[in-house]
Amino acid sequence: MIRKYKLNNKGNVYLALNNEQIMASVTISDGEIDNLIVSPEYQGRGYGKKALHFGINQLLNQGYKDIRICYMENNTVAENLYYSLGFKPVQTTHVYREFL
Structure with a gap:
């Protein structure tokens, strides 16, 4: 499911790279930040905030006035x-x- 999702929406996935290593990624879709991920070795350096700003700006440039984001409860860093x-x-x- 995840692999299929990324391939079908690859135009909405943005990566921050250090050479060929992924530092952070943000995925946007229909006025929503779908995913915001920072590689563990790059966490705590502001890359999440920069990636989130980038995603927000992309959505604003597309004309969205209301931006949504979902996250897992108890993820206080994200919150x-x-x-x-x-x-x-x-x-x-x-x-x-359900885990099968």
């Missing part, structure tokens, strides 16, 4: 980053999955 950029919680969603 603090989003709050620092003005995001406010508007809804709590529960996601269920």
Whole structure:
């Protein structure tokens, strides 16, 4: 599922690279930051904030006035980053999955 998603939407996946090593990535779609990921060795250096700013600017340039982002509950690092950029919680969603 993840591999198929990335291939179908590869135009919306943006990477920050150091030579050929991925430092951070952000995926956008329909007014939403779908994924924001920072490689463990690059965390705590501001790359997440830069990638998030990039994604927000891409969506603003596409005409979106309202930007959404979802994250896993109890991810306080992500939550603090989003709050620092003005995001406010508007809804709590529960996601269920079954491991087969």
